[in-house]
Amino acid sequence: MEKFEKLSGVAAPMPLVNIDTDMIIPKVFLKTIKRSGLGVNLFDEMRYDREGNEKPDFVLNKPQYRNAKILVAGDNFGCGSSREHAPWAIADFGIKCVISTSFADIFYNNCFKNGILPLVLPEDAVDTLMKDAEKGANSIIEVDLENQTIVSSDGEIFRFEVDPFKKHCLLNGLDDIGLTMEKEDHIAAYESKASLQFPWT
Amino acid sequence: MSIAKTLYDKIWDAHIVHSDPDGTCLLYIDRHLVHEVTSPQAFEGLRLSGRKVRAPEKTIAVPDHNVPTTENRDDGIDNEESRIQVEALDKNAKDFGVNYYPVSDIRQGIVHIVGPEQGWTLPGMTVVCGDSHTATHGAFGALAHGIGTSEVEHVLATQTLIQKKSKNMKVEITGKLRPGVTAKDITLAVIGETGTAGGTGYVIEYCGQAIRELSMEGRMTVCNMAIEGGARAGLIAPDEKTYEYCKGRPHSPKGTSWEMALAYWKTLFSDEGASFDKVVTIKGEDIAPLVTWGTSPEDVLPITAEVPDPESFSGGKVEAVRRSLEYMGLQAGQKLSEIEIDTVFIGSCTNGRIEDLRAASEILKGKKIKKGMRAMVVPGSGLVRMQAEEEGIAEIFREAGFEWRLAGCSMCLAMNPDQLEEGERCASTSNRNFEGRQGYRGRTHLVSPAMAAAAAITGKLTDVREIQ
Numbered sequence: 001m002e003k004f005e006k007l008s009g010v011a012a013p014m015p016l017v018n019i020d021t022d023m024i025i026p027k028v029f030l031k032t033i034k035r036s037g038l039g040v041n042l043f044d045e046m047r048y049d050r051e052g053n054e055k056p057d058f059v060l061n062k063p064q065y066r067n068a069k070i071l072v073a074g075d076n077f078g079c080g081s082s083r084e085h086a087p088w089a090i091a092d093f094g095i096k097c098v099i100s101t102s103f104a105d106i107f108y109n110n111c112f113k114n115g116i117l118p119l120v121l122p123e124d125a126v127d128t129l130m131k132d133a134e135k136g137a138n139s140i141i142e143v144d145l146e147n148q149t150i151v152s153s154d155g156e157i158f159r160f161e162v163d164p165f166k167k168h169c170l171l172n173g174l175d176d177i178g179l180t181m182e183k184e185d186h187i188a189a190y191e192s193k194a195s196l197q198f199p200w201t
Numbered sequence: 202m203s204i205a206k207t208l209y210d211k212i213w214d215a216h217i218v219h220s221d222p223d224g225t226c227l228l229y230i231d232r233h234l235v236h237e238v239t240s241p242q243a244f245e246g247l248r249l250s251g252r253k254v255r256a257p258e259k260t261i262a263v264p265d266h267n268v269p270t271t272e273n274r275d276d277g278i279d280n281e282e283s284r285i286q287v288e289a290l291d292k293n294a295k296d297f298g299v300n301y302y303p304v305s306d307i308r309q310g311i312v313h314i315v316g317p318e319q320g321w322t323l324p325g326m327t328v329v330c331g332d333s334h335t336a337t338h339g340a341f342g343a344l345a346h347g348i349g350t351s352e353v354e355h356v357l358a359t360q361t362l363i364q365k366k367s368k369n370m371k372v373e374i375t376g377k378l379r380p381g382v383t384a385k386d387i388t389l390a391v392i393g394e395t396g397t398a399g400g401t402g403y404v405i406e407y408c409g410q411a412i413r414e415l416s417m418e419g420r421m422t423v424c425n426m427a428i429e430g431g432a433r434a435g436l437i438a439p440d441e442k443t444y445e446y447c448k449g450r451p452h453s454p455k456g457t458s459w460e461m462a463l464a465y466w467k468t469l470f471s472d473e474g475a476s477f478d479k480v481v482t483i484k485g486e487d488i489a490p491l492v493t494w495g496t497s498p499e500d501v502l503p504i505t506a507e508v509p510d511p512e513s514f515s516g517g518k519v520e521a522v523r524r525s526l527e528y529m530g531l532q533a534g535q536k537l538s539e540i541e542i543d544t545v546f547i548g549s550c551t552n553g554r555i556e557d558l559r560a561a562s563e564i565l566k567g568k569k570i571k572k573g574m575r576a577m578v579v580p581g582s583g584l585v586r587m588q589a590e591e592e593g594i595a596e597i598f599r600e601a602g603f604e605w606r607l608a609g610c611s612m613c614l615a616m617n618p619d620q621l622e623e624g625e626r627c628a629s630t631s632n633r634n635f636e637g638r639q640g641y642r643g644r645t646h647l648v649s650p651a652m653a654a655a656a657a658i659t660g661k662l663t664d665v666r667e668i669q
Contacts, residue, residue: 200454
């Protein structure tokens with residue numbers, strides 16, 4: 001996995017609440033057996049008309065947000081299905097950080113597996129960053145994972161919380177499976193204990 | 202004296218393989234369910250790194266999302282991408298030696314219906330699947346939740362998950378339900394109360410008289426939609442109904458193993474005085490037959506109500522409701538019971554079990570659906586379908602004018618050919634009314650099976666209590 005240390009870029013504003021994973025990546029794109037190439041279909045039904053033409057009003061179609069690296073979104077972002085295609089599409093588009101007041105649980109976890117930092121901030125901080133994002137291309141927001149800070153284009157600094165283990169994995173681009181396999185002895189010990197205690201499992 | 206524990210605490214504690222000082226735990230997974238949509242990249246990951254499936258005997262795969270539900274499906278899947286995805290699961294199941302129910306197997310069906318039906322899901326277990334509706338299995342007092350594809354690969358390789366514990370939430374439904382009110386109405390009522398983010402960070406334990414009085418099928422409906430309230434999982438403590446349901450299933454324990462399991466299962470309840478971080482109480486008698494009017498499952502009201510005014514909400518929800526009403530083609534103030542529909546879908550992991558089909562057929566007996574209505578029943582598994590045929594339920598549906606389909610996820614998420622056309626409006630027993638969920642620009646109203654049957658007869662959203 002790609003490391004996430006610092007990020008500096010334009011943020012796209014999506015103030016809508018409850019943006020669900022069906023919006024992020026509609027099911028027609030779940031038929032792939034690969035992880036790559038989904039960025040072009042990110043927010044597909046909001047972004048294109050039925051003929052595949054771009055809808056000019058949609059935020060990521062506006063010239064100033066085409067290279068957005070950050071998304072500032074309304075509450076409960078990523079609700080709905082467990083599809084990891086949602087963070088795959090976001091990362092493939094080039095967005096590496098999503099900021100909201102809350103995220104759905106499974107989506108939140110999926111982000112960390114794909115080098116995306118989902119940031120939960122209080123409502124007033126999200127409001128400030130949303131307004132900042134609305135300024136467009138001249139408004140560069142900076143994210144520093146090591147120091148857990150985010151700096152608005154006006155220089156206002158917000159501190160964010162992140163789980164230490166998830167932070168460590170993201171900073172170092174670590175593969176969870178490799179880490180868990182180092183605990184093989186513990187897994188084997190659990191299995192032999194469980195085979196006596198819960199033989200029906 | 203030992204500390205009083207919740208049911209969630211007990212299951213969690215029994216599955217800790219390793220814990221770090223910061224609370225990050227490695228949790229053992231007893232059952233891993235797999236379907237064709239969220240697994241191909243995970244199996245590919247195993248191949249690329251030369252890893253095996255650690256516990257193939259605890260891994261159960263079944264294709265469900267992409268499969269056609271028409272009688273000719275043995276001829277193969279027309280859509281190339283869908284076919285490739287199902288073929289990939291065929292191959293992965295064979296190569297990695299996991300338990301498999303292919304499309305041609307009578308036991309095939311929606312993964313969350315097959316698991317309990319075959320006795321894979323049992324009380325006290327940890328159950329995961331690359332599918333958010335894994336919450337369904339919580340009805341057995343199993344800790345069950347959806348995971349992403351990276352985590353699918355992690356479980357395949359290690360039979361564990363890295364987790365931090367959620368908080369405990371209690372949802373109590375007191376007293377009795379009124380006639381015409383079902384498990385679906387309970388679960389929608391809870392989401393209406395808490396909102397779709399109300400459960401975020403929690404595992405919910407549902408309890409109270411109205412929950413106890415539900416069948417296992419009804420309890421699965423309630424837990425299924427825990428995820429729609431944002432919760433990691435929903436749980437219901439096992440009781441005699443649970444044991445009775447599990448007994449004699451192909452993969453449930455037998456003989457002395459059964460006795461041992463039963464003795465353990467009887468310890469699975471929240472202790473007197475156990476502490477919950479959040480408590481929600483709803484009176485069973487206050488719940489009416491419900492319908493959704495918007496594009497989030499929290500957009501729910503009694504069938505007797507009217508479409509709400511966006512201005513009656515606050516914050517970001519005002520704009521979201523405006524957008525919803527435009528998408529749904531509805532006006533504030535419109536009576537919900539006057540909304541005309543053109544499609545009815547009965548099925549899904551929420552409401553595709555035998556009891557759901559029985560409830561709908563009770564309403565349909567001796568009646569016809571409205572002329573021009575497209576109505577479809579998709580049983581949750583081949584065995585549900587067979588049972589419904591034996592009970593004469595299939596015949597009632599056919600006589601009424603419903604299409605009687607083969608098992609799969611079907612129009613719940615419309616990955617197979619069962620889809621809404623642009624602008625079509627559906628009374629659906631599924632779980633999500635998101636934009637485009639059942640087909641591009643399709644409109645979904647979530648209801649119970651009985652309410653869906655009533656709507657099929659009248660051609661509009663209908664109060665099932667008014668159908669004689």
